[in-house]
Amino acid sequence: MDEQGTATTAANTGCVINEEWFGRTAVISASGVVDMLTSPQLETSIAASLTKSPTAIIVDLSDVDFLASAGMGVLVAARDKASSDIGFGVVASGPATSRPLKLVGLADIVGLYATLEEARAALGE
Amino acid sequence: MTTPSYQSSPADGDRFIRNDVVADAHNAARVRDEFATWLRASGDLDRVRFSDVVLAVNEALANTAEFAYLHAGAPGTIDLEAVRAGDTLTITIADQGRWRESTPATQSRSRGRGIPLMRALADDLTIDSSPLGTTVCLRFEQFHAARQDDADFALG
Numbered sequence: 226m227d228e229q230g231t232a233t234t235a236a237n238t239g240c241v242i243n244e245e246w247f248g249r250t251a252v253i254s255a256s257g258v259v260d261m262l263t264s265p266q267l268e269t270s271i272a273a274s275l276t277k278s279p280t281a282i283i284v285d286l287s288d289v290d291f292l293a294s295a296g297m298g299v300l301v302a303a304r305d306k307a308s309s310d311i312g313f314g315v316v317a318s319g320p321a322t323s324r325p326l327k328l329v330g331l332a333d334i335v336g337l338y339a340t341l342e343e344a345r346a347a348l349g350e
Numbered sequence: 351m352t353t354p355s356y357q358s359s360p361a362d363g364d365r366f367i368r369n370d371v372v373a374d375a376h377n378a379a380r381v382r383d384e385f386a387t388w389l390r391a392s393g394d395l396d397r398v399r400f401s402d403v404v405l406a407v408n409e410a411l412a413n414t415a416e417f418a419y420l421h422a423g424a425p426g427t428i429d430l431e432a433v434r435a436g437d438t439l440t441i442t443i444a445d446q447g448r449w450r451e452s453t454p455a456t457q458s459r460s461r462g463r464g465i466p467l468m469r470a471l472a473d474d475l476t477i478d479s480s481p482l483g484t485t486v487c488l489r490f491e492q493f494h495a496a497r498q499d500d501a502d503f504a505l506g
Contacts, residue, residue: 238379260382261412262375293408294463320401328470329463 239263242270249280250312250350252341256288259296267296271303281312281348285341292322300326300335312348316341364392366432373425373445378411381430392434399493403439406471407432409464410443410486417447439490446483 240263243254251274255267267284274282284300286292304313314336317323323339326332338344366388371377386404389395407430414428432441469475474489 238383262379294467298461320398329466
């Protein structure tokens, strides 16, 4: 079957997390699948960034192909865990990520932005 | 059915069947992935619908892997059957365990979105629980078409 590798291989179930800083703003990017298996990786990365005293945390899901409720739970828990003086936002767009977040009413709770540029502009850096 | 291979019955529409899948997170992800491959091969699916269906199926599998066999001491099994008949897709996910009932201690803002998600994504959702097990049935109508009532959410 002539399909792209990400569509059909077993490797489609993995997740890669990246951490990047813009001043005191931490951007945690995920790519691939964020589900009950892989969401702990995202949780760990966000927790690690919290120990470095960010003024804002942005979770960038732009390269996420699949976001399960387990992943959404990590976002909400992180938002709740970050103190109220730490900015928090999630970057997501498309049917696999921003759509389900909106469908279950999480867009306003976590702070949803379509692009990283918009999130950074809104949260300070 | 004993072999985990792709099956189809042209006479009565396409089917995807997995039986006796051990209910753990790794298998849930694997079956989801195989189901997505079958679904993609089923034809020219609207991108949003495809995403909705796979996510709904994931949530049913994940609930079973996480909750159904919590008190049994060992993981049980999941049976999944997806049937495409005309433009209707029906997916049944059955386990022989009992889903943990949510209590105030287990409810928190960061948990418990699987069922509301399935309800929002599918055209019809039924969850039948008995002491013998739980069966989730998801139905998607006109599953080749974009949803008409969802213009606000269509592009995500």
